[in-house]
Amino acid sequence: xxxxxxxxxxxxxxxxxxxxxxxxxxxxxxxxxxxxxxxxxxxxxxxxxxxxxxxxxxxxxxxxxxxxxxxxxxxxxxxxxxxxxxxxxxxxxxxxxxxxxxxxxxxxxxxxxxxxxxxxxxxxxxxxxxxxxxxxxxxxxxxxxxxxxxxxxxxxxxxxxxxxxxxxxxxxxxxxxxxxxxxxxxxxxxxxxxxxxxxxxxxxxxxxxxxxxxxxxxxxxxxxxxxxxxxxxxxxxxxxxxxxxxxxxxxx
Amino acid sequence: xxxxxxxxxxxxxxxxxxxxxxxxxxxxxxxxxxxxxxxxxxxxxxxxxxxxxxxxxxxxxxxxxxxxxxxxxxxxxxxxxxxxxxxxxxxxxxxxxxxxxxxxxxxxxxxxxxxxxxxxxxxxxxxxxxxxxxxxxxxxxxxxxxxxxxxxxxxxxxxxxxxxxxxxxxxxxxxxxxxxxxxxxxxxxxxxxxxxxxxxxxxxxxxxxxxxxxxxxxxxxxxxxxxxxxxxxxxxxxxxxxxxxxxxxxxxxxxxxxxxxxxxxxxxxxxxxxxxxxxxxxxxxxxxxxxxxxxxxxxxxxxxxxxxxxxxxxxxxxxxxxxxxxxxxxxxxxxxxxxxxxxxxxxxxxxxxxxxxxxxxxxxxxxxxxxxxxxxxxxxxxxxxxxxxxxxxxxxxxxxxxxxxxxxxxx
Ligand SMILES: Nc1ncnc2c1ncn2[C@@H]1O[C@H](COP(=O)(O)OP(=O)(O)OP(=O)(O)O)[C@@H](O)[C@H]1O
Ligand SMILES: [Mg+2]
Numbered sequence: 103x104x105x106x107x108x109x110x111x112x113x114x115x116x117x118x119x120x121x122x123x124x125x126x127x128x129x130x131x132x133x134x135x136x137x138x139x140x141x142x143x144x145x146x147x148x149x150x151x152x153x154x155x156x157x158x159x160x161x162x163x164x165x166x167x168x169x170x171x172x173x174x175x176x177x178x179x180x181x182x183x184x185x186x187x188x189x190x191x192x193x194x195x196x197x198x199x200x201x202x203x204x205x206x207x208x209x210x211x212x213x214x215x216x217x218x219x220x221x222x223x224x225x226x227x228x229x230x231x232x233x234x235x236x237x238x239x240x241x242x243x244x245x246x247x248x249x250x251x252x253x254x255x256x257x258x259x260x261x262x263x264x265x266x267x268x269x270x271x272x273x274x275x276x277x278x279x280x281x282x283x284x285x286x287x288x289x290x291x292x293x294x295x296x297x298x299x300x301x302x303x304x305x306x307x308x309x310x311x312x313x314x315x316x317x318x319x320x321x322x323x324x325x326x327x328x329x330x331x332x333x334x335x336x337x338x339x340x341x342x343x344x345x346x347x348x349x350x351x352x353x354x
Numbered sequence: 355x356x357x358x359x360x361x362x363x364x365x366x367x368x369x370x371x372x373x374x375x376x377x378x379x380x381x382x383x384x385x386x387x388x389x390x391x392x393x394x395x396x397x398x399x400x401x402x403x404x405x406x407x408x409x410x411x412x413x414x415x416x417x418x419x420x421x422x423x424x425x426x427x428x429x430x431x432x433x434x435x436x437x438x439x440x441x442x443x444x445x446x447x448x449x450x451x452x453x454x455x456x457x458x459x460x461x462x463x464x465x466x467x468x469x470x471x472x473x474x475x476x477x478x479x480x481x482x483x484x485x486x487x488x489x490x491x492x493x494x495x496x497x498x499x500x501x502x503x504x505x506x507x508x509x510x511x512x513x514x515x516x517x518x519x520x521x522x523x524x525x526x527x528x529x530x531x532x533x534x535x536x537x538x539x540x541x542x543x544x545x546x547x548x549x550x551x552x553x554x555x556x557x558x559x560x561x562x563x564x565x566x567x568x569x570x571x572x573x574x575x576x577x578x579x580x581x582x583x584x585x586x587x588x589x590x591x592x593x594x595x596x597x598x599x600x601x602x603x604x605x606x607x608x609x610x611x612x613x614x615x616x617x618x619x620x621x622x623x624x625x626x627x628x629x630x631x632x633x634x635x636x637x638x639x640x641x642x643x644x645x646x647x648x649x650x651x652x653x654x655x656x657x658x659x660x661x662x663x664x665x666x667x668x669x670x671x672x673x674x675x676x677x678x679x680x681x682x683x684x685x686x687x688x689x690x691x692x693x694x695x696x697x698x699x700x701x702x703x704x705x706x707x708x709x710x711x712x713x714x715x716x717x718x719x720x721x722x723x724x725x726x727x728x729x730x731x732x733x734x735x736x737x738x739x740x741x742x743x744x745x746x747x748x749x750x751x752x753x754x755x756x757x758x759x760x761x762x763x764x765x
């Protein structure tokens with residue numbers, strides 16, 4: 103296992119955190135090509151909180167997966183932290199996902215029959231940290247999302263909102279540069295959604311973690327300082343706006 | 355790395371414990387395979403050791419010559435039919451073949467032996483004094499038949515343990531007492547140390563020795579004076595045995611005036627031959643059992659592969675999550691390999707326990723000697739690791755090469 107310092111990618115503070123140029127993603131389904139992304143060009147600075155909106159099938163998840171180094175574009179350039187990602191091999195991509203990126207999914211994706219603490223430990227486990235350090239940092243992360251009391255609970259013993267908070271703790275335990283959340287509140291009620299968005303906003307404002315989230319709800323999108331609208335694989339609108347303050351109710 | 359390994363092993367055990375029935379059924383093939391290997395090797399080793407002890411107890415440098423020709427298949431025909439061996443043969447062999455340190459002779463018949471109000475039918479052996487040296491008998495009390503006993507045709511007897519058990523009350527001292535064979539009184543001068551079962555399964559302690567001369571004249575009778583039931587000879591070293599056997603054959607053929615086209619009218623045997631046949635037989639048995647065990651190990655391995663493939667499918671989403679948080683392909687590969695090996699190792703250990711118990715049970719109930727060989731246990735252990743590795747590789751590789759996005763989306 104590599105040590106923490108070794109794996110830090112070249113950090114050029116002048117360049118943007120994310121630079122996408124002319125990204126294409128084409129899926130072949132039978133005889134027809136589905137263009138999930140068409141010539142997407144996008145620059146994201148450190149510390150931004152971005153909401154991506156758009157109709158179903160507009161390519162939001164596809165873009166998120168490429169940004170998260172889970173998928174490779176069919177064509178185009180993607181620089182993360184000044185490093186050309188498309189040139190990297192499987193293990194290097196796994197390392198980027200481990201250290202620089204945190205994922206939060208719509209369906210939480212916790213490992214079943216495994217308690218909250220162990221779920222949160224997972225990124226550190228793959229980083230090869232000692233068990234003691236894994237546990238300590240995982241407990242801290244759970245405390246940050248208000249689940250200090252729930253470390254021993256299994257996903258099945260937690261509410262949806264709590265499960266999503268465990269997922270956020272798992273994403274932030276690795277101290278990533280970017281947190282990618284694909285419809286993080288899609289399966290939650292209004293109260294839980296507000297909790298989750300509050301946590302994400304705090305992580306963005308206090309820890310400076312760059313957050314990119316996909317949502318269908320304008321209320322949720324209002325937490326972000328920048329909103330992208332996607333249509334047919336293209337970004338058709340990109341605007342910055344004032345954010346909703348933390349703790350303001352989502353529903354008036 | 356160590357934290358990774360440790361936690362992965364722990365997780366593997368947890369998953370195993372969660373599906374105990376499934377894990378148990380999966381391991382069954384390995385358990386049975388390893389169990390039968392251990393049990394069979396133990397039984398085989400036990401049998402081999404018994405044969406070896408037998409050969410040693412007979413003396414690995416002993417030549418036995420029996421009257422009658424060898425027929426096809428090694429079966430000796432017409433024992434006692436043709437009386438072809440004599441005391442003179444024995445003496446002549448000793449004189450003509452320097453390799454032989456000792457020659458002896460004997461004849462036997464089953465007769466009723468009586469002590470007070472007890473009787474027992476025992477093989478009564480009239481033997482030369484040298485026979486006891488050749489066969490390397492030792493005594494639990496008393497002493498041997500001497501040359502003087504031979505010359506004077508003394509009425510003395512040596513008893514085997516089984517004979518003692520059947521003629522005497524427990525605690526009664528046979529040496530010095532008088533028994534009757536065919537109404538002739540004999541003084542017991544010694545009791546033989548027990549030798550146990552022979553390689554062929556007969557009781558070697560059911561035996562009684564008297565001087566050959568006494569037997570010939572007073573008990574067993576004879577067709578003509580000096581005819582013997584068997585000749586015995588021994589060499590100093592067992593390496594000399596083949597050469598000695600050839601010399602014995604030549605001398606006897608000359609003495610019996612056999613023409614070159616005539617077959618031997620006697621059969622020469624060595625304990626080594628007998629032992630070899632027995633060992634070959636038990637080796638064949640062991641080989642067969644190994645084949646059966648290998649098949650069940652392979653079946654067990656396939657069981658592991660099957661259940662692992664199911665597990666990979668069931669946990670596809672989990673694999674996607676692990677990849678998303680930074681697991682490399684190697685991590686995933688290792689995880690499933692370790693799970694496979696945990697299954698096969700636990701199965702292997704249970705199999706070893708089962709095999710040892712099986713061997714013990716065989717000894718207790720069937721009375722077969724068994725030897726639990728540490729090598730067999732080691733081999734079984736290594737085998738189960740290898741089986742786990744080999745049959746875990748395909749499912750583990752399949753898991754490691756899942757596409758993370760498809761895995762995450764898997765329902
Ligand atoms: N593996 C795939 N094979 C073929 N086509 C795919 C695949 N994944 C996505 N697509 C197609 O790419 C397009 C974009 O999909 P994507 O999942 O990015 O949409 P989305 O904006 O996230 O939609 P939603 O809001 O419903 O989640 C869709 O037309 C979809 O059918
Ligand atoms: Mg989507």
